Amino acid sequence: MSKVFVIDTDKKPLNPIHSAQARQLLRNKKAAVYRRFPFTLILKEARPDTPVQPLRIKIDPGSKTTGIALVNDTTGEVVFAAEIRHRGFAISFSLTSRKQLRRRRRNRKTRYRRPPKHEWFRKGNKQPCSKQRREGWLAPSLRSRIHNIKTWVERLRKVAPIEAISQELVRFDMQLIRHPNIQGKEYQQGTLFGYETREYLLEKWNRQCAYCGAKDTPLQIEHIHCRAKGGSNSITNLTLSCEKCNFKKGTKDIRDFLKKDHTRLGKILKQAKLPLADAAAVNTTRFALLETLKATNLPVETGSGGLTKFNRTQLRLPKTHYFDAACVGQSTPILNIKGVRPLLITANGHGTRQMCRTDKYGFPNRHCSRTKFHFGFQTGDIVKAVVLSGKKIGQYVGRIATRATGSFNVSTKNGLVQGISHKYCNKVQAKDGYSYAF
Numbered sequence: 001m002s003k004v005f006v007i008d009t010d011k012k013p014l015n016p017i018h019s020a021q022a023r024q025l026l027r028n029k030k031a032a033v034y035r036r037f038p039f040t041l042i043l044k045e046a047r048p049d050t051p052v053q054p055l056r057i058k059i060d061p062g063s064k065t066t067g068i069a070l071v072n073d074t075t076g077e078v079v080f081a082a083e084i085r086h087r088g089f090a091i092s093f094s095l096t097s098r099k100q101l102r103r104r105r106r107n108r109k110t111r112y113r114r115p116p117k118h119e120w121f122r123k124g125n126k127q128p129c130s131k132q133r134r135e136g137w138l139a140p141s142l143r144s145r146i147h148n149i150k151t152w153v154e155r156l157r158k159v160a161p162i163e164a165i166s167q168e169l170v171r172f173d174m175q176l177i178r179h180p181n182i183q184g185k186e187y188q189q190g191t192l193f194g195y196e197t198r199e200y201l202l203e204k205w206n207r208q209c210a211y212c213g214a215k216d217t218p219l220q221i222e223h224i225h226c227r228a229k230g231g232s233n234s235i236t237n238l239t240l241s242c243e244k245c246n247f248k249k250g251t252k253d254i255r256d257f258l259k260k261d262h263t264r265l266g267k268i269l270k271q272a273k274l275p276l277a278d279a280a281a282v283n284t285t286r287f288a289l290l291e292t293l294k295a296t297n298l299p300v301e302t303g304s305g306g307l308t309k310f311n312r313t314q315l316r317l318p319k320t321h322y323f324d325a326a327c328v329g330q331s332t333p334i335l336n337i338k339g340v341r342p343l344l345i346t347a348n349g350h351g352t353r354q355m356c357r358t359d360k361y362g363f364p365n366r367h368c369s370r371t372k373f374h375f376g377f378q379t380g381d382i383v384k385a386v387v388l389s390g391k392k393i394g395q396y397v398g399r400i401a402t403r404a405t406g407s408f409n410v411s412t413k414n415g416l417v418q419g420i421s422h423k424y425c426n427k428v429q430a431k432d433g434y435s436y437a438f
Helices: 019-027 088-109 117-122 140-159 174-178 185-189 195-204 243-249 262-273 277-294 305-315 321-326
Strands: 005-007 031-035 040-043 055-060 065-071 078-085 162-170 219-223 238-242 300-304 343-347 356-358 364-367 382-387 394-401 407-412 415-421 425-429 434-437
Touching: 005 140, 019 031, 019 040, 055 140, 055 321, 065 140, 065 321, 078 140, 078 321, 088 140, 140 162, 140 277, 140 343, 162 277, 162 305, 195 219, 195 238, 195 305, 219 243, 238 243, 277 300, 300 305, 305 321, 382 407, 382 415, 394 415
Parallel strands: 005 040, 055 162, 078 343, 162 300
Antiparallel strands: 031 040, 055 065, 065 078, 219 238, 343 434, 356 364, 382 394, 382 425, 394 407, 407 415
16 A cells, blocks of 8 residues: 655654554554644654655646656655646636626626726727736636645655656647657657557547447547548547447548438537647646746656556556556656555635625625634534434544534535534544545
């Protein structure tokens, strides 16, 4: 299983240890729990200096989930793995909702007021905009992904001897897909042949046949407009098809092949021209993340998604975010992943500053408490609730939502449990903007 982090009396990271050794240290009262997530011990007595083996943190950035793995380059052992679930799309939705609520309120209360300067400028007027975006500006939904990764790199550096970083710089090398000769023979004739294109198409077409929707079957790259009738090898002319549909379509025009299914025809033609939203988010933030990682003054290795998939295929590992992270780059050709159990980290933010809650139309419908702490707890704390009687008897571990009445809601991995008294709750970890599970 994943190792336990250890720091000495001066809070300097030591070599991670096995969980059995950690239990022995706690039993003998030679160490204390320093942090629950990730689980870290702090020694109570100074120990003789022992050589510390450096670790490499590997990162597989994603638009929704980012994989992280700590690897020992010497032995290839994966000592820690985690998956960070971002809230970028939630931020985008919240910003859109806030904009709509403000416009609706402005129209209700000041109907004939002149529009703000940025809206006036957008409508074609020559009045200059008062706010100019600085160079390198990123949308809040994209910036939050970088901040999440930066936060966890800094946290892990405090408890583990990290001395190098590997980052998957590009999920899909768009220039390479469009211009195959851009990087020479290795991609054209070597072991990485076609990996970038195939992985891109698998993500874009949801790993299913575009014509019949078949899943969990071998898929082939298919030209929407066949080559025999002038179709190109452009990525916008490629899709995925099962062998049966590919043979059946042959050199037919797609409009003739799907003349009885106009809905699917329109969907394919529309999807072919759309960029991959997740890939666009990753590509937009890749260099900003790279600069953030370089600011740590650690050597940073980069690699592409094609190389990651090639490494994972050679090691015969299943498709997961943390295994992808362990396979990033060329620094660790051999991996020992025995018993690795990833920590699932979900970014929840630090709450809102709304003075009241609203319904879907933007009208206030309930009160928002001004008090942050109730009975020593605040919303976002991770607690362990042991209920000994009543309808909700049992043990619950999760993130809480507090009420002034002392009746809390606990979000566990199995769902939401409502109405747990504060008397049954013991704080496991204070609120830090994230929730955790295994």
